[in-house]
Amino acid sequence: MNSIDKKRILLVHPLGYSSEQAARDVSRLANVMPPLGLASISAYLLENGFDNDIVDCYAHPDSDGMIREYLSRFMPGYIGFSCTTSTFLDGIRLAEMAKKVVPGIRTIFGGVHMSALQKELLVAYPVIDFGVVGEGEQTLLELLSAQEGACTDVEGLVLRNADGDPVYTGRRKNLLDLNELPFPAYHKLVGYPEVYSLPIFNYPTVPNGSCLSSRGCPYACSYCDRSVFNRTFRYNSADYLYRHMAYLKDTYNLKHLNFYDDQFTFNRQRVVDFCSMIEEKPLGMTFNCAARAEHLDAELLYLMKKAGCWMISLGIETGDEQLLARHRQNPDLAMMRDKIELIKKAGIRVKGLLMMGLPGETEESIEKSRNYVYSLPIDDFNLAKFTPFPGSPIYEQIRNGEDVSGDFDEDWEKMDCMQFRFVPQGMTQDRLDELFIDFYKKHFQRPSVLWGYVTMLWKSPDSWYRFMKSLTGFLRYARAGSRIHEDSGSKKRTDLK
């Protein structure tokens, strides 16, 4: 039998539920994005002499066999999991499976859920050997390079001491210069770019992809988990960003990119420089990004449009200003409207990002929100079901009893923003579901909106093709509302302690 290869790690992005459910999951039908955090770690480890591969179960739902086979064949010394809250328990299941296939393998968990709950997870789940808090590149490299027993020197790590109690070595003091990172190891993502797809009606052309050019966000909204990057903002230079785009164009022929940065335009000068580079040496690509309204102005938007900006997503959250004031800084809906109009004037599409069911939400606030959204010249919106995620300020307040404005059913596997796990006082889950469906239904019944989707026939023909292919899934979701995951038989957090 082979011996364990301590210079190799398998990196896994768990699916979060069964592969049969994946076929019915409307969010998967609409959008499959590569795990860019893992791809970045992979590239960094390769550059530093550690062999690794990635299994993305989200893109390849039936991956258990693939993981087993890899483990038996290569006997890696480590297996790493990247988990959000909803995928964490699936990661645990896979970690248990890995320990059976390779008994000496060490399991490492990273990503938002581990960064938020840290030691608590090592207490509850003995199968986890190490947790990585915050950014993974340096911490993982140091962990894999450390001599047995010398891991307590590695910053950003949760591990067990000699008595078996979890200890946390604390946040990393010196973070990476993002301009020194190699580009993510896209070649380690099996089927890239074809198996990945941006949300329907969110892109003009194929092949397309997603990309990151910064990390973090300095704001502190109540609902947002900031435990990986804290309230920092670090970014790739305009030059790095240009080279990254050019690389994706030359290597994979990508024609459009979606930047998933929290705040693409936070550093204005960087975007100005990037736009002039594109103007000087066009790449023939378009792009989308997300921004905060405060960080947009007419001149910048004009430059962005010239550089190929196709759509900007804005976090509107709710159209009830009082409710907004309770959850984020600068709750100015008039300013939001002005900025949306500026974006439209520049010839760029606008997508609004909204939430329903925040603490303090009522029938009246939902009505206000709907009226506000329908009155805006936006092209598209996404309405998420508010979920208090570990690591977000509101989660802490609910957990320690400071916020008692609703009932929270903390069932990790179901915390995917597709179901109301938090029900504000005075409301019921059924009523929230009705109002949620109604919000979308009335939107789609408006002639201007329907016309907008018709124009997508020539603005984004591939979207229509995918939409028609997945129509039965979407209709099932529309009929069943949030119930699509209700049969997952998942365990509640409280059952697991």
Ligand code: B12
């Ligand atoms: C892009 C994105 C998506 C994409 C794809 C996600 C993906 N495949 O990775 C899409 C749109 C599909 C998506 C879906 C969802 N998302 Co999302 N998404 C993001 C977003 C904006 C960027 C993720 C990213 O690439 N970050 C950049 C990389 C560099 O960071 P990273 O992934 O955290 O990885 C670093 C570290 O965490 C660590 N690390 C990560 N994994 C590992 C593994 C190991 C072994 C180690 C050592 C280290 C390590 O090292 C990495 C590099 O430094 C984040 C917000 C954010 N800014 O991070 C939200 C975020 C991750 N999403 C969130 C949520 C809620 C969701 C959904 C549930 C919502 C929904 N219904 O759409 C689903 C769940 C999907 C799933 N299967 O988990 C929350 C997660 C909260 C939580 N506790 O679960 C976040 C944090 C947003 C927020 N602030 O609320 N998402």
